[in-house]
Amino acid sequence: MSVRKFRKRWYIDIYYNNKRIRKPSPENSRAGARAYEAYALQQLSRGVDPFEAEKIKKVILFSDFAWKWVELYAKTNNKVSGVRGKTSVLKTHLVPFFGKCKLNEITNFLVEEYKALALKKGLCNKTVNNHLTILNTCLTHAVEWDELETPPRIKRLSVPQQKFDFMTFEESEMLINQADGYLQEMILFALHTGMRYGELRAISWQHINWDNKLLAVKGAFYRDILGSTKSNKERHIPLSPRLYSVLAKRKKTRGFIFADSNGDYLKENLARQALKRLIAKTELNRDNGRKIGWHALRHTFASQLAMRGAPLSAIQQLLGHSDIQTTMKYAHLSPSTLRSTIKLLENGNENGFGHHLVNTPVLKPEFQEIMCALDVNSTANLKTKTESCDSALYGGDGGS
Numbered sequence: 001m002s003v004r005k006f007r008k009r010w011y012i013d014i015y016y017n018n019k020r021i022r023k024p025s026p027e028n029s030r031a032g033a034r035a036y037e038a039y040a041l042q043q044l045s046r047g048v049d050p051f052e053a054e055k056i057k058k059v060i061l062f063s064d065f066a067w068k069w070v071e072l073y074a075k076t077n078n079k080v081s082g083v084r085g086k087t088s089v090l091k092t093h094l095v096p097f098f099g100k101c102k103l104n105e106i107t108n109f110l111v112e113e114y115k116a117l118a119l120k121k122g123l124c125n126k127t128v129n130n131h132l133t134i135l136n137t138c139l140t141h142a143v144e145w146d147e148l149e150t151p152p153r154i155k156r157l158s159v160p161q162q163k164f165d166f167m168t169f170e171e172s173e174m175l176i177n178q179a180d181g182y183l184q185e186m187i188l189f190a191l192h193t194g195m196r197y198g199e200l201r202a203i204s205w206q207h208i209n210w211d212n213k214l215l216a217v218k219g220a221f222y223r224d225i226l227g228s229t230k231s232n233k234e235r236h237i238p239l240s241p242r243l244y245s246v247l248a249k250r251k252k253t254r255g256f257i258f259a260d261s262n263g264d265y266l267k268e269n270l271a272r273q274a275l276k277r278l279i280a281k282t283e284l285n286r287d288n289g290r291k292i293g294w295h296a297l298r299h300t301f302a303s304q305l306a307m308r309g310a311p312l313s314a315i316q317q318l319l320g321h322s323d324i325q326t327t328m329k330y331a332h333l334s335p336s337t338l339r340s341t342i343k344l345l346e347n348g349n350e351n352g353f354g355h356h357l358v359n360t361p362v363l364k365p366e367f368q369e370i371m372c373a374l375d376v377n378s379t380a381n382l383k384t385k386t387e388s389c390d391s392a393l394y395g396g397d398g399g400s
Helices: 030-045 062-077 080-098 108-120 125-144 169-178 181-193 197-202 241-248 268-280 294-307 312-319 324-333 335-346 365-373 386-394
Strands: 002-006 009-016 019-024 214-217 219-222 225-228 235-238
Touching: 002 030, 009 030, 019 030, 062 080, 062 125, 080 108, 080 125, 080 219, 080 225, 108 125, 169 181, 169 268, 169 294, 181 197, 181 241, 181 268, 181 294, 197 219, 197 268, 197 294, 235 312, 268 294, 294 312, 294 324, 312 324
Parallel strands: none
Antiparallel strands: 002 009, 009 019, 214 235, 219 225
16 A cells, blocks of 8 residues: 655555555645545445546547647647647547547557557658657646546657768758859858758848857747747857858848848748759759758758767757757767777877876867857867867868
């Protein structure tokens, strides 16, 4: 006999007639659960079922609860993109499968059946896991809202490391040279900042600090709705000399940097289709097995930095990743950095493991500056700032 807390809710956990009884406490506190446990045991000892009223409580269908959850929780706590994503998954996948089931009829076995069916339809493991995350969140709130006693234990599928396409330095230059107008500048911007497509469309002239050559990434468009960045955090990116020079030629005080003829933001598909048409004319097209779009330019930015030895922690902050594990997919592109790190074991000691390891700086001098600019701990003592940052990140005016 005990009381325990599970996912922010207090339960009583007792055995009676060789059966385990686990019930949520009407008063969600330790003291309330203990009082409920004492009451339940007292009633059971008298031969009275204290849970009779709960048994006749009507359990609602998953479809009814799911749309209630979208209205009360998702639309209140999630961004527009999140609400649309959850709504789409529920409408297309989860409700058609689980909709006619009562909440307490969604068992572990039924979830496994859904996983098997989704994979049979050709959905990848990561997509199925996204569906399971929405299902789990929905059922967890059903418990918190007293519509369900205990949710099923949902096990995610294993997901292999995702493959991504990126361009070489030569391919990047080729793509920039074959573009013109706003598209050329937008491609250069993406390759020199690593910004997401929605962030590129939202960037304004007011976001540039011309004195420090820094760009503040403050928002993003989801389709045609302006909101916060994916991580809900502002980040700052140093401008390369090449990008700074291009922007300075048409410097303005306000408005979107990439705007239509009326000075308004670029509509969702305008630059997408323009880049798609440009790619189709090059050797980067899909006929050659390539998958180059705006997000691939972001991958290119990170991959080229990794190949030039940039610390993954700096790449993480430039990309705006909230978790370093997301950035780790670029680690294999910097083997020289890993070899240099292992060589530190022999620095200052001919016999192997050196006593001077703790005092040896791991970062290359040129990258200590960018780490400093991004407020990452560093042992660097530097004299200059913007020039070394730009040189390290982009290899001079002609780099990409």
